[in-house]
Amino acid sequence: MNTSLDIAVVGATGSVGETLVQILEELAFPVGTLHLLASMESAGSSVMFAGKKLKVREVDSFDFAQVKLAFFATSPAVSRSFADKAQQAGCSVIDLSGGLDDALAVVPEANAQRLAELPLPARITSPSCAAVALAVALAPLKDQLDIQCVQVMAALAVSAQGREAVNELARQTAELLNARPLEPRFFDRQVAFNVLAQVGAVDEDGHTALERRLVSELRVLLNLPELKIAVSCIQVPVFFGDSFSVSVQSSAPVDLTQVNHALEQAESIETVENDDYPTPVGDAVGQDVVYVGRVRHGIDEPQQLNLWLTTDNLRKGAALNAVQVAQLLIKHMV
Template identity: 60%
Template sequence: MSKLFDIAVIGATGTVGETLVQLLEERAFPLASLHLLAGSASAGQSVPFKGKNLRVRELADFDFAKVQLVFFCAGASVTQAYAAKAQGAGCTVIDLSGALPLQQAPRLVPEANAELLAGLQAPFLLSSPQPLVVALALVLAPLRAALALQKINVMAAQAVSSQGREGVAELARQTTELLNMRPLESRVFDRQIAFNLLAQVGGLEEEGGHALLERQLAEELKQVLALPELRVAATCVQAPVFFGDSLAVSLQAAETVDLAQVARLLEAQGGIELVEAGDYPSVVGDAVGQDEVYVGRLRTGLDDPAELNLWIASDNVRKGSALNAVQIGELLIKHYL
């Protein structure tokens, strides 16, 4: 009989937390017990699981010695306050907030850098990268050696669900106000998001003009791909889309790109759906609600045959966040726990 594990999900009432619980059921995760936790404002709510409604308990009162594995799906402040406590109690921690430094909690995308785990010891302290990095790493991992990647340029259009339920509610409210010709008030974003694109996501670094999110994307991607010298240029924009990230990517290879070889490598990579030439994927109708990352519009540069351009569509909540974290957990229990 397979070993069963006692598991906790922190932030179980959030968009990502609820999706993660759903995936634990869908993928028949080997659970002995499941503890759903949240802050005092959400404690007492219920989350459906295997035909029942599980009550969400208050995080502050939880004894981490009861579980072997903890998923942190809440904000950065929660991870910073409780991750060390959980690991100190012998729990393996999988964080989705990005709050911990790379050196302390390495970023893991099982399809791209599973070998990272061989050099670590339990109880593990790991992070699932930001959803943009999960999508990029999944697509670039099978190409990095064949193309001898030199530089990556990415323009990422992020869904408002990257800001949690508040972002989704804000886009819905603004859209309703505008369609009903009522005055619009921006509450979550710094200006109108409905029917608009915002050229900045989150705060900026003190110097250089880059968003903190863009810096994080570059650092996490280099670590996951094990390409510390890779040059990364990133622009993250907030798009008026509820769920699903879209990325326009340009890769600089060392030599002329063989598009047929690129297509073969992508088709052989698990977790990728390559859209045939002449078509392209979108988040609505393709990626949202799916476990795969969709790739299309493969083409070389207009003036540079060593340049590869492509388009990526991915569900930021399901694949980019919850599923990647669950896959990390599955990898750990199969080989390391």
């Protein structure tokens, strides 16, 4: 495609924003002028793109009429504050914050056809990192299984919570390895060499906002609005790369040969033989696929399928998915 598009990235100095800018360059996205935006505190810094240092400006004073597409790799509050302004200026929005409840969640490998339904300027959500990974892995199985229920244990890297969380894990690790007293700051307790049973505060029913978001997004992405989903998100002391233990209950015995074939043929999936298994470090981090391993029946349940997944949460789970959505969207824009 020769037609270029003027684009804004809001939250360009954050971990996801910087990764998004990097992927725009790697994929040779048809960028005309790239506008990098952030809060007043981050404005004035620079981010590299296509061999040049681009200055980051304040989002508050930006005129979105200058661009046709804006990525919001920022907080939900900022997305809610500026997304309407952007659309009113004729700019399509791809939000990565989860702050736009009325935006359509899209993962190209699962529900790309929904993009054709959207009026322009479009309003799209690139879902949570966990929802992206799970949708990529489960979408190829919809034709193989009559899925009744999905159970997920999501072991999430700290980088999903931003650079401050990454720095906190590094600081805690250094303190403990040097036998110094530990004072938790970002997290409410020790996360280094530990596992935390929840990510975020729980509601009156004991569920976190992320867990509820994951259930809602996965039902939309798989077009299974009544699907029963049980999910627990835990915080593990890993810098980058999310991992998932997934159990799928079918109404009939699962044919593992068919399942493995479907996974091997699916886009954005890398399968690992059952005598091995993938991990974030050494496999997923820095890669653009979802790794799937330990494909097996339940011990006493041939109707149950168990999987192990791992993926780079910042790349495939966040920034790459948003750019892939944009690649499909611009076909309707030019």
